[in-house]
Amino acid sequence: MDNWLEYFKQQTSQLLQQLETLVRYESPTNDKAAVDVLGAYLHTQLEAMGAKITLYPRDVVGDIRLAKWGDDTAAPILILCHIDTVWPVGTINTMPIKITEQQFFGPGALDMKAGIVITLAAIQALQEYNALSRPIWLLLTTDEEVSSHYSRAIIEELAQKAALVLVMEPAGEYEALKTMRKGHARYTIRTEGLAAHAGIAPESGINAIVESAHQILYLNNLNDLPKGISVSVTQIQAGVASNVIPPLSELVADVRFASMEHFNEIDRAIHDIIPTVLGAKISIEGGLLRPPMERDQRILNAFKQAKSIAEQMGMNIGETFTGGISDGNLTAPFAPTLDGLGPEGAGQHAAHEHVLIRSIPRRAALLTAILQNWQDATP
Numbered sequence: 001m002d003n004w005l006e007y008f009k010q011q012t013s014q015l016l017q018q019l020e021t022l023v024r025y026e027s028p029t030n031d032k033a034a035v036d037v038l039g040a041y042l043h044t045q046l047e048a049m050g051a052k053i054t055l056y057p058r059d060v061v062g063d064i065r066l067a068k069w070g071d072d073t074a075a076p077i078l079i080l081c082h083i084d085t086v087w088p089v090g091t092i093n094t095m096p097i098k099i100t101e102q103q104f105f106g107p108g109a110l111d112m113k114a115g116i117v118i119t120l121a122a123i124q125a126l127q128e129y130n131a132l133s134r135p136i137w138l139l140l141t142t143d144e145e146v147s148s149h150y151s152r153a154i155i156e157e158l159a160q161k162a163a164l165v166l167v168m169e170p171a172g173e174y175e176a177l178k179t180m181r182k183g184h185a186r187y188t189i190r191t192e193g194l195a196a197h198a199g200i201a202p203e204s205g206i207n208a209i210v211e212s213a214h215q216i217l218y219l220n221n222l223n224d225l226p227k228g229i230s231v232s233v234t235q236i237q238a239g240v241a242s243n244v245i246p247p248l249s250e251l252v253a254d255v256r257f258a259s260m261e262h263f264n265e266i267d268r269a270i271h272d273i274i275p276t277v278l279g280a281k282i283s284i285e286g287g288l289l290r291p292p293m294e295r296d297q298r299i300l301n302a303f304k305q306a307k308s309i310a311e312q313m314g315m316n317i318g319e320t321f322t323g324g325i326s327d328g329n330l331t332a333p334f335a336p337t338l339d340g341l342g343p344e345g346a347g348q349h350a351a352h353e354h355v356l357i358r359s360i361p362r363r364a365a366l367l368t369a370i371l372q373n374w375q376d377a378t379p
């Protein structure tokens with residue numbers, strides 16, 4: 001097959017039909033039973049495609065599945081899809097599927113059921129043309145929308161064995177691939193002061209709110225948006241009554257950064273905080289939640305190769321970055337990772353969530369060609 005684009009364009013209506021089926025299986029992360037119904041449906045499909053399936057049962061969220069094709073002679077390409085969505089069961093009634101000339105609307109269509117459709121179509125096409133040239137692993141997780149607590153260890157373990165990780169999250173604008181995602185850290189800073197009557201003996205108290213105020217301005221000064229660093233104080237809790245010098249105060253800071261080097265700088269600066277108000281005591285908890293997907297040389301090389309594969313099909317793809325997080329943040333420390341392999345659309349997690357229909361066959365063609373032609377970097 002030398003024209004995957006044409007091949008998938010001719011399949012557009014089947015691809016949309018499959019997308020409709022997956023959207024109708026509503027699968028909010030916190031509804032294990034619903035997610036497992038979709039999981040079982042996909043299990044049957046994967047089995048029919050000759051996959052070797054490993055099931056990872058989960059108590060709280062839906063069961064996780066790993067589907068493998070090919071032998072163990074080469075390092076696999078690992079494809080990440082999550083089958084959970086942010087939409088509760090029943091959303092399909094208030095936000096029904098709507099197909100216009102250019103768009104497919106529906107809860108979870110863009111994030112990321114269209115990505116699942118594309119992945120299955122790509123692997124099926126390669127099988128049909130006997131063009132599966134290396135092992136492919138497909139991991140279907142069930143808790144991406146709530147930070148992948150129950151899948152993180154599996155994702156990280158598989159990434160260490162992979163030659164390349166492809167994340168089927170939606171594309172950027174103009175079908176750009178995502179080559180950089182910021183990392184995420186969170187800190188809770190607790191201040192202990194001393195209560196006192198605000199009228200009778202204010203001078204004998206230690207005002208925890210005033211101490212927090214100093215910290216807030218200090219934290220705010222750590223912002224460096226041109227460098228991609230944001231430090232946002234997002235929550236504060238303090239005070240017991242209007243006439244009491246507050247003995248306790250607790251604030252939360254959300255931190256985003258583009259590199260681990262920047263994270264280390266900010267982490268040090270936060271741990272350097274010393275009390276300004278005499279007698280106040282502070283304790284700092286928290287730290288790194290997710291490393292950044294750093295746009296390092298490995299990712300840059302992977303992007304260049306994907307771009308050149310796309311060019312051979314007459315497609316021009318760019319790259320973009322985002323402050324949002326995906327499972328690509330977890331794999332990037334271990335394997336070159338390309339994210340945003342899914343189709344273009346808009347309205348992720350919003351009422352106007354939709355996929356651009358023309359993007360579906362284009363992305364299926366791109367994924368298929370990458371899986372077929374990928375050359376590992378020579379060490």
Ligand SMILES: [Zn+2]
Binds near residue numbers: 112
């Ligand atoms: Zn997603």
